Amino acid sequence: MKTTATFRRRQRGSVSIIVAVSLIALLGILGLAVDSGLGYMIKARLDAATDGAVIAAGEAVTRGANQTEQTNNAQQAATAFFAANYPAGFLGSSVTAGTPSIVFNGGTVTIGMNAQASVPVSFTKVLGFKVLNVSASSQAIRKTLDMAFVIDTTGSLNSSGVPAAVRSNAVAFLNNFDVTNDRVALMHFAYGTVVDVPFNGDARGFDRTTMTADINKYTFNGSTNSAEAIWNARNQLNTVITQPSSLRVIVFFSDGAPNSFSSFFTTNQSGCNNTAGTIASPDSPGTMSGLYNMNALNQTLGSPCFQSNVTKLVTAMPKWYNAHNVNEQTFPIWPVSAPRAVPNGTITYVNVNRASRNLLEAMASAARDEGTYVFTLGYGPELVQPAGPDNELGQDLLKCMANTADSLSRCYNPKQPVGVYCYAATPADLKPCFSQLASQILRISK
Template sequence: MKRIATPKRQKGSVSVIVAVSLIALLGIIGLAVDSGLGYMIKARLDAATDGAVIAAGEAVTRGNNQTEQTTNAQQAASAFFTANYPAGFLGSNATAGTPSVVFNAGTVTIGMTAQASVPVTFMQTLGFKVLNVSASSQAIRKTLDMAFVIDNTGSLNSPGVPAAVRSNAIAFLNNFDVTNDRVALMHFAFGTVVDVPFNGNTRGFDRATMAADINNYTFNGNTNSAEAIWNARNQLNTVITQPSSLRVIVFFSDGAPNSFSSFFPTNQSACNNNKAGTIASGDATNGFLSGLDSISALSQPFPSPCYKNGLTKTNDAGTLVTALPKWYNAHNINEQIFPIWPVTAPRAVPNGNVTYVNVNRVSRNLLEAMAAQARIEGTYVFTLGYGPELVAPAGPDNEIGEDVLKCMANTPDSLPRCYNPQQPVGVFCYAATPADLLPCFTQLASQILRISK
């Protein structure tokens, strides 16, 4: 009779399998725990290097030459990294490399790398003792062409205001790169003076000369804003033939426009010499007009031969000017880009009669049309408004000057007829007091630098 064989007990084999399985399980757990720790360190390292190169991109504008700019950029990057990656974060040890700053044809490329290591726990069962992670970031600062326009009208000539305008306008320029950015400076009242034009396609700008010009500004005259925007566009479109990737007009004013320039026919033969002039309507609703003034000076009346038979610049200009031209033509008598009359919107100017209402409305229509044309051409418009006059009703239609500046900048909170999201969207900032000018100028500079990256 055969016996049936019974299986032998395998206690030892099971123990080995369990031990091996535990080691594998610990390895899997260790991989999950330590890898999770590594991901958190990696995320913090990425954020620190990203922020560092952005900070360097802002700091690289400071300095009078590339050596100073490189030093400032590297110091800013290192300071930002140290502040945003705390020593010993999650037990790690991090080191950051010296940021690279490369200037090339107007573009500045900033790069930074960093590494971090942290001892592992569970993964030691798989033979790992340290987990290493790394990060690298790069920021490219776009080239910038900027026309900086400053209002010098008489309404700004009140205690403390001129000094605040001068100091903060100069501080605003300190945010930009004197070796790579291109900046043109101009100021306006009855006419516009281009203090420092663009130097053709040459990179950089003369900040010291601009500061000296701004410090010499006086404040007098009416608000011929359209002439200022025309000059800003002309600088960007004709003086520069190789435009930068970012083009900006920064426009500072304390009120809505009330003047405009063109070739005006007059009843004085001495004035009909193919010379463009400025006619002003003022802000009151008394129907008073003044002019004619030079379009290339802050406040300079036409020569006295224009004012015969008892006429003066301060007389009603309607006595001197016989009609309004149909087109804005201050720089080319045959130019037909911006209509003056007849127009129905945004403000109706039905005829060429020389009236207070027509002149005031034309002044505002032209400004908005020229700003819109700049945006169509791909230029951002940033506006800064100052003072109580900007938020008080003025002109024949009791308009708020702030609304005009918002329309120029194409801000989402501008009048519904103005906002066009398909065009460059700029920024408007309102400074109620002289003390508010600094944060407003700072905000505009920060927004321009943000879109330049």
């Protein structure tokens, strides 16, 4: 009996040891589960904070007149964004964020950031662990950018408060881009297009000071020859620059649909047949005028190559847009059946307006075929009111230019770059619209 009792006591002792060991193991497993979950949450927050920090730095690196200023701005933005998105003591952790690295290399800016967080463990102490260490590393590469910035300065914008709002917000828009690495060309248009500041060949950077001065001198008058503006934007991107950046953009601001276009026209004055000019149509059926200088904002070609009633001078439109090369046959004017019928070369209100709109859409589509994003900003009530010979909405043309998903079904092409259209109903709406376009461009540049 004594032997049996001793055996039972020993058996109970063994069970106690097994239970104790099992309890320690269970606590370890529970600790791993709890502390691993804690580590996962800290890791996720740390990754998000460093990712956001390098993106913020990518936007801030555009600010500054030289690389030293740009580096400081980028690092400050990254540090501030990280601190805002990883609160001190998050889940009991302590964090150390490294100084963001900013590397400029041939127009590309590479931004990197590392961070580490430590948190005391709870249950896994029984396994000998005291601290859980988590790290994160993020990198963003800001692409090189070539941008043609096109501003409508036609007479319909010359109303109270609008010119000042256009000038100030266009200048603010340029402040979002890197003067040492981004390439920007500036132009404005009415009857013709003036390239204020062209691209400087393949040299990186742009002269924001000169552009600001030019914009602040803009006057607003004349008719809407949008196609000529887009032609110049494409020409700057395709011929002035021989080594394109990885991101190419046209930003186009206007308050209405085009009603004018340029070409070499057949005239009844022999001295005018070798001069390209612009025919301008009124906003409603009436007398068309021309020819205007296609390289100036609001300037006629003078006698005998200008008539207030251009049908007394021009006898027919060319079959192809040829304003810069009389033999060019890229964009048809007539005969055209779609999207707007231009059945012949007769100078009529309907034909001139339809040809103007067809050329604008065709040139924007050609730019997108070349891999260029088109961003459009439309201003004012005229854009959302039916107008022209076909009672079209001006904003539909701007959406078609940008290739937005909500554009007309005949326009949207998902195989081409999809841009952004923003509508500003009032002068106060110009600021958020310009900001939206800048934000979207900077987003796709990463």
